[in-house]
Amino acid sequence: MTEKEPMWPDEMDAAERVRHVALTRTEARNAGWIAEEADVSRDTAVKYLNRMVDQGDLKKLETGDGTSYRPDTVTQFLKEVRQLAESHTLDELTQEAQRHRGRNRLVERDVRRRIAPSPAPEHRR
Template identity: 80%
Template sequence: MDAAERVRHVALTQTEPQNAGWIATEADVSRDTAVKYLTRMVEHGDLEVTETADGTCYKPDTVTQFLQEVRQLAEENTLAELTQELNAISEEIEGWKERFEVDSLTELRQTIGSEDLTGEDRRERLAIIEEWEYNKEIRESIQLAISLKSSLSTLGIDSLSADSSTTLSQEG
């Protein structure tokens, strides 16, 4: 990878905001080089700038990441596969509701404080809470990917790829 690719990789794979010096060290580039590429990434909407105790820091733009995830899901899966995954998520959540006799994620969270639970039971429930939260997030992405595929189909666009020669009409 060249310097720009290394800075991009390091900056976009972080879950917490990082300053230019840290990113430069991780990407094995000078701080000035990192700042140059980070600034471009901010201008292109790939990164957000935030102020922390470490000064000016950079983090992946959450909207851009979310939209890229939706596009990737739509590109890599058929409508049937996306629908099947939605069903699997729903069944898993229903299973947890039945198993723990709760109606919602909030109710499951509230059970963590129960004095009847062992430490192992609490850890298991915390892991399920984390997975339930992830399922809610991915479910939203899948639903939008289905909508994207359906909308593109309605417009007569067969592919989401950047090299597609299909263009939208300027009429209407």
């Protein structure tokens, strides 16, 4: 019997591993899959996943195949906004937003030009 090499840092406990696996998925996954990825038992995964659902970090989906979990996109978005607000000044954020608006206008003009219908050629009789 071969022993599996641990892929997690020693300082990461079971809760941190489950949290990391659950929050870095782009599609819903069941507790068994998350448990295997996090190197914990299914029961341990369910305990931490349900805690994350209660905290608003995950959404719990009941399907014909059972229960799956996926990150709550609103909560993730708000956490990212908070991190930006805490790590940048209002002036920095305003300047960055203005740069993005300018870029978006250029892209929008380019897209409109590319998809705008060409004028129909005039037919001569």
